Amino acid sequence: MSNISGPDTKQIQYDRQLRLWGDHGQKALEAGRVCLIGANALSTEILKALVLPGLGSFTIIDHQLVTLEDCGSNFFVHPSMIDQPRARVTCELLKQLNPDVHGTYVDKPSIDDLLKQNTFDFAQFNVVITANLPLNTLVTLSTHLWSLKIPLLVARAYGFIGTIRLQVVEHYIIEAHPDDTIPDLRLDRPLKSFVNHCNSVDFNSLTREQHLHMPSLIILYKTLQQWQKQTNRIDIPHTRKERDEFKQILEQLSHHSVYDVSDSNKSLENFDEAKRVIPSRLVNTTIPSAINNLFQDRSCLELSNQSHMFWFIINAMKLFTQNEGQGLLPVRGEVPDMITNTSSYVKLVEIYQEQAKKDCETIHNYLIDLLKQHNRFSTMSSNEAATLHELVHTYCKNATFLNVMRTASIKNEDDSLKKLIEQIPLESSSDESESEVSWYIGLRLCDAFYEKFNRYPGEFPLYIGLRLCDAFYEKFNRYPGEFPLSTNDETNSDQRQLEIDFNDLKQIGRQLLNSDRQQSSIRENILQELCRYGASELHSISAFIGGCCAQEAIKLITHQYTPVDNVLVYNGIRQSANVFKL
Amino acid sequence: YDENNQVVPTSIIPLIDGGTEGFKGNARVIMHGYTSCIECTLDLFPPQVNFPQCTIANNPRLPEHCVEWVTSILWPKEKPFGPDVNIDGDSIEHIQWIVEHATKRANEHNITGINFRFTQGVVKRVIPAVASTNAVIASICATEVFKLATSSVLLMNNYTMFNDIEGIYMLTYPPEKREDCPICSNVPVRVQINETAKFQELVDQLIEKYQLIAPLICTQIDGKSKTLYMTSTKQMLELTKPHLRMTLQELGLANGIELLVGDPARASSMRVIISLTSSMETITAK
Numbered sequence: 082m083s084n085i086s087g088p089d090t091k092q093i094q095y096d097r098q099l100r101l102w103g104d105h106g107q108k109a110l111e112a113g114r115v116c117l118i119g120a121n122a123l124s125t126e127i128l129k130a131l132v133l134p135g136l137g138s139f140t141i142i143d144h145q146l147v148t149l150e151d152c153g154s155n156f157f158v159h160p161s162m163i164d165q166p167r168a169r170v171t172c173e174l175l176k177q178l179n180p181d182v183h184g185t186y187v188d189k190p191s192i193d194d195l196l197k198q199n200t201f202d203f204a205q206f207n208v209v210i211t212a213n214l215p216l217n218t219l220v221t222l223s224t225h226l227w228s229l230k231i232p233l234l235v236a237r238a239y240g241f242i243g244t245i246r247l248q249v250v251e252h253y254i255i256e257a258h259p260d261d262t263i264p265d266l267r268l269d270r271p272l273k274s275f276v277n278h279c280n281s282v283d284f285n286s287l288t289r290e291q292h293l294h295m296p297s298l299i300i301l302y303k304t305l306q307q308w309q310k311q312t313n314r315i316d317i318p319h320t321r322k323e324r325d326e327f328k329q330i331l332e333q334l335s336h337h338s339v340y341d342v343s344d345s346n347k348s349l350e351n352f353d354e355a356k357r358v359i360p361s362r363l364v365n366t367t368i369p370s371a372i373n374n375l376f377q378d379r380s381c382l383e384l385s386n387q388s389h390m391f392w393f394i395i396n397a398m399k400l401f402t403q404n405e406g407q408g409l410l411p412v413r414g415e416v417p418d419m420i421t422n423t424s425s426y427v428k429l430v431e432i433y434q435e436q437a438k439k440d441c442e443t444i445h446n447y448l449i450d451l452l453k454q455h456n457r458f459s460t461m462s463s464n465e466a467a468t469l470h471e472l473v474h475t476y477c478k479n480a481t482f483l484n485v486m487r488t489a490s491i492k493n494e495d496d497s498l499k500k501l502i503e504q505i506p507l508e509s510s511s512d513e514s515e516s517e518v519s520w521y522i523g524l525r526l527c528d529a530f531y532e533k534f535n536r537y538p539g540e541f542p543l544y545i546g547l548r549l550c551d552a553f554y555e556k557f558n559r560y561p562g563e564f565p566l567s568t569n570d571e572t573n574s575d576q577r578q579l580e581i582d583f584n585d586l587k588q589i590g591r592q593l594l595n596s597d598r599q600q601s602s603i604r605e606n607i608l609q610e611l612c613r614y615g616a617s618e619l620h621s622i623s624a625f626i627g628g629c630c631a632q633e634a635i636k637l638i639t640h641q642y643t644p645v646d647n648v649l650v651y652n653g654i655r656q657s658a659n660v661f662k663l
Numbered sequence: 664y665d666e667n668n669q670v671v672p673t674s675i676i677p678l679i680d681g682g683t684e685g686f687k688g689n690a691r692v693i694m695h696g697y698t699s700c701i702e703c704t705l706d707l708f709p710p711q712v713n714f715p716q717c718t719i720a721n722n723p724r725l726p727e728h729c730v731e732w733v734t735s736i737l738w739p740k741e742k743p744f745g746p747d748v749n750i751d752g753d754s755i756e757h758i759q760w761i762v763e764h765a766t767k768r769a770n771e772h773n774i775t776g777i778n779f780r781f782t783q784g785v786v787k788r789v790i791p792a793v794a795s796t797n798a799v800i801a802s803i804c805a806t807e808v809f810k811l812a813t814s815s816v817l818l819m820n821n822y823t824m825f826n827d828i829e830g831i832y833m834l835t836y837p838p839e840k841r842e843d844c845p846i847c848s849n850v851p852v853r854v855q856i857n858e859t860a861k862f863q864e865l866v867d868q869l870i871e872k873y874q875l876i877a878p879l880i881c882t883q884i885d886g887k888s889k890t891l892y893m894t895s896t897k898q899m900l901e902l903t904k905p906h907l908r909m910t911l912q913e914l915g916l917a918n919g920i921e922l923l924v925g926d927p928a929r930a931s932s933m934r935v936i937i938s939l940t941s942s943m944e945t946i947t948a949k
Contacts, residue, residue, distance in 0.1 A: 087755040088779055100784065100791035101685055126798065133794040241806075241816060245831075260828055294722075418725055423772045426724040431773075621805040628798030632686075632827055635795070642686070645830040653806050656690075656819040658833035 091135075091181075098134050105475075106256075106639040111181075113137045113638040116206045118192050118222070120145075120167035122155035122618050123238045124212035126627025128175050131634060138183035139175070140206075143168040144191035154618040196221050203229055208634045210234045213618070216551040223248055223491040232637050235491070236630045238618050239547060241653035243626035245633065246663070247644060248491050251380070253391040255475065256641040257482035265413035265481070266433075267366045268302055269317045272412070274432045279303060284334060292337045296421040296429060297355035301362050304331045304355075317363050324359070331355060351420045368402060368410055371484050376402075378485065386455045393457070394476050395483070397447035401440065410480040411440035441477045445470055488647040489663060497663045622653050664849040670696030679807050681800040685791045688800035691822040692807050695847040698821040699838045702846040707838075726776040729765040730785040737764055752787035761786060799825060845873065851921060851934035858939040862914055863907040866892060869935065875926040882922045884915045891922070911939070 092099065099107055113136050117124050120143035128139055147162045147170055155171075162170045166188035176184045187195070195201045196218070203209060209226055211219060211233070219235060226233045232249040271279075279302050287295070307330050308323075309315060318327045335352040375381060376399045380392050402408060414437025416430045448469065452458040458466075476483065489497055629649065636642045651658045665671050680701070681690035693700050718724070719732050734750055742748065743760055751757050762782045769777050783789065803823060810816050823835040843850045854872075856865050869875060880892040891906055891914065893899040906914060916922075918939040925932040 087759065092780070096780065096783075097789070097792040098794075099780070100789065101793060130793075130795040130798050258828060260826075420718075421724070422722045423724055423774075426722075427773045619806070619809070621802045621809055624798050624802030624805065628795040628802065629827060629831055631798075632793070632795035633831075642827075643829040645827075649831050651833075654816045656803060656806075656823050656833070656835045658825075658831055660830050660832075 095135055102635075102639055102641050106641050107135065109639045110635060111135055111137050113208075113634075114206045115139045115634060115638075116142065116203065116209045117212065118142045118209070118214055119212035120171045120186075121151065121212055121623075122157075122620050123236055123623040123627055124210075125155055125157040125171050125175065126620075126623045127210055127212060127236060127630045127634075128171075129178060130628050130631030132175050132178045132182045132184075134635070135179060136182055138185070140184070141168045141172050141186045142192050142195065143171075143186075144189050154620055154623075156620060192222070193218055196225065203231055206231060207638050208232050208234060210236060210630060210634060212236050213238065215554060216548075217555065220492055227490045227492070233491075234630055234633055234637075236626050237547070238623040238626050239550070240619065241622060242547070243622050243651040243653070244547065245626060245630050245645065245649040245651075246491070247488055247633065247647040249486060249488050249637070249644075249647075251389075252486040252637060252644065253389070253640055254482070254484040254486060254643055255391070256479050256639075257484065257643055258641060259482055262481075263361050263364060264415060264417045265366070266298060266362060266416070267409075267412070268298075268305055268362055269364070270366050270407075270409060271302065272432060272436050274436065275302070275429075278428065278432060279306075287337065289337065293349070293351070294420075294422040294425060295351055296425050297351050297358060297419050298362070298416075298429060299425075300331070300334060300352060300355045301359070304334060305363075307334075317365065324363075327359075327363070328356065354420050366409060368408070369481055372410065372481070375483065375485060380485075384451070384455065386457060388455075390472070391485070393451050393455075394444075394448060394473060396451055397444045397473075398476070398480065400447045401444045405443050406440070411444060411477040412437045413478060413481070414438070415478075437477065441474050444477060445473045448473060484643070486644060486646055494663055619653070622651070625651060625653070664696070668849055677811060679804050681804045683792060683796045683800050686793065686796055686826060686828045688796050688825045689823060690800050690803040690807070690819075690825075692819050693821065699840040700844065700847040703841040703844045704822075704838050723768065723772055723774065726765070726769060726774055726781060727785050729769045729772075729774060729777060730761065730782050732768055733761045733765045734786060750786060752783060758783050758786065796825070796827070799827075845933060846929075849934070851936045853936050853938055855938045855940055856911070858912070858918075858941060859910060861908060861910055862891070862916075865911065865937070866907065869924060873924075873926075873933065874928060875924070876928045877926065879925040880922055882916070882920060884920075889915075911937070 088096070095107055102110075115128075115131060115136060115138075117128055117139060118141075120141050124141065124143075128141070131139065143166070145167050146164050147158055147167050149160065149163060151158050151167065152160050152163070157171055157174045158167075166186075168186035168188040172184050172186040176182060187201075190198070192214070203226060209222070209231055211222065214222070214235070223233055223235075227248065227250060230250045232247070232252060235244075235246040235248070237244045237246075267275075279299055282295075282299060282303070284303060304327060305317065308318060308327050311330075312323070312326070318324045331352070335349055375395050378395075380388065381395050381399065384392055384396055398410065402410060412433060414434045416426075416433050419426065449458065452461070629645075629651075633644050636644045645660055646662055648663050649658060649660050675694050675696060678693040678695070678700075679690070680693065682688060691701075692698065714728060714731055719728055719735060723729050723732060738750060738761070744757065750761070758779060762777060762779055765782060766777045769775065803819075803825075807819055810818055819835060821837045823833060826832045840847065842848060843852070845852055854865070854868060856868065866878065866880070869878060869880075877894045878892060879890075879895065881888055881890045883889070890899070890903060892903045894903075916937055918937065920937050922935045922937065923932050924935050
């Protein structure tokens, strides 16, 4: 990346997003290939938010022709294009959004035939996305993609409701960029160089100037040392009483012989800062449980020639923690700003960065050894080998937040759904407000699954409702409530048809979920509302799901930020979004 | 508001507002009088990040400090592109000049991390953005407008926050309305002023506190309406200018009197109740 010289056109064009995922993220995106199945309003919204940021290439698969209905719901499509293949029309219009993006379409055969013939190479894609794809086709496709280990995003917009479902065998989160992080300063397990530096500071022989500019980190460590001596401990204060003792010592250190005469009103900014940051500095440095899980993960323990680089690096990191790291992850190397003079701050930064560099070097060496052991090193291209060091550096900087994400396959979804429903109690009166029942469901789920659901769970029943709509489609070849518009005289028959659909839907519900306790969970008013929608596609709801889905795809392609795990239900009525795991 | 202090429903113009920053965004539906408005929650906005002067001038530690030093201290001193030329964040030459000098300062202090993109980000106070978040927030706003136009479904209640950094997270809740909100409530504002003060002082106080441009102030004294201050026509300006030199007493403004203040900066008039304090009170209050 250029230093003083101005940015090139691409850097200017993508400037705002480069600040979010960096040049390397942008590079990954520009090498990304996405397959979109379905050319409707939802799919164009998804692709729009992928094409604009510079996705490498996309392929749309849809055998249907543009209809008048499409023009009503998709602003990419114009009545002049009726009877042309939907895939071609949307492909052309999307390419106009960004000439750097390469786009192709497949308008015959249909996706069903494509899957039957099994000649289409889905393995060329990083991500496959479906937009309002009927369930049968979806199950066939998802099973195929599961065996190919290609991530699948299932997007759906249905009236005011939208859903996204992620199916992925194994996804690696390398740069999570969490919103709030505690700095990695390790006052409880201080770096040797840091201790040496602090020991060279004698609080009693400081000049006024030095005292005023003492960095809060050193102040805190000195206080800690004294507290440990006083209480004969080697750890950090935990109880209220201990923390008060700590603060007392801190207060003492803030007094200096030079001050008290003329500066009685002076507020010592650095000492105030020290007091203020105690909660985030006096913390136990440990390996997060998620990382320990990675270390114990089967893919980590059964490292082989075929393993993904992720597991090699995890292994290298594990070796590090067991040896040089002494039970801790590599030092992150970042020091937050603090009130002090330049040289003091720079010195601290140097100490932590030096250690981070050393740790990274050690892990890099472990990695090379592992690769050689498993015969991977010799088969690597020179390019790959050269970038290994940078890759390890990225992993080390983000070590605390590395993770792997796995979801169940869509094929087994009905079983998972049934299991979840079984947790719903029998006595839930129909009068109860939705939030009550949902809260109850949420609590039951928490008990049964040891997961941290903790979300407003009102939307869960909606997902079941949508599955019933799918079953309705299988039976009647249309969605409930979806029938041709009638004239005014026939509105009565529309009402009746709606009621018939509703009753059929309820029937299906009873058939599909045959235990008594499961019935009550399917709220009748939800089914009624879904009937009202008649599988209509509202463009603004499609836009919401489209934006979310596109960003999920970008997360999967760049391995930055954490994807949704693994079902999102969006309720456009209450403007709420809920995530749960199936 | 009508005479019974009830909101007149037909007078409400719904306001739908949305904003994004990187992967975060928010949207709200405001029905003034019913829901909380922007003013009600104004103090929830975080203060702007500004670096203290002594850090910029004497103790730079971060690359941002070096850039700020160049823009706030060096540029005004050297005026590299001309005596009246201010920094243009979009000008490549300007930014390059800043990068050069910020790097020099950074090198003097062993600070690293300055490059073109970083510098421009600091100078222009760039907010990162992505197409997806914008699409999401825009869609929420559009959905709400659609609901208003079709009356098909309940509106959102009334403030939503969105974040897709980790998974996808959305929270919708109604922030509380401020009972005495100067914008959406009809509760009069109370202003304290010394009983011996001149009218000019009161006018200045109102202008500063509520960011008024050219206030029109009138009141009722003994059942008759009186225009205290008006600047919209030359005639009225001449007529009311002498009022400024008069004391509140001379103008007939007693303790507790209610003024009506209109201004181009505000859509509707403000009710202001005067509270007169004696000299002793005002000094101790300070």
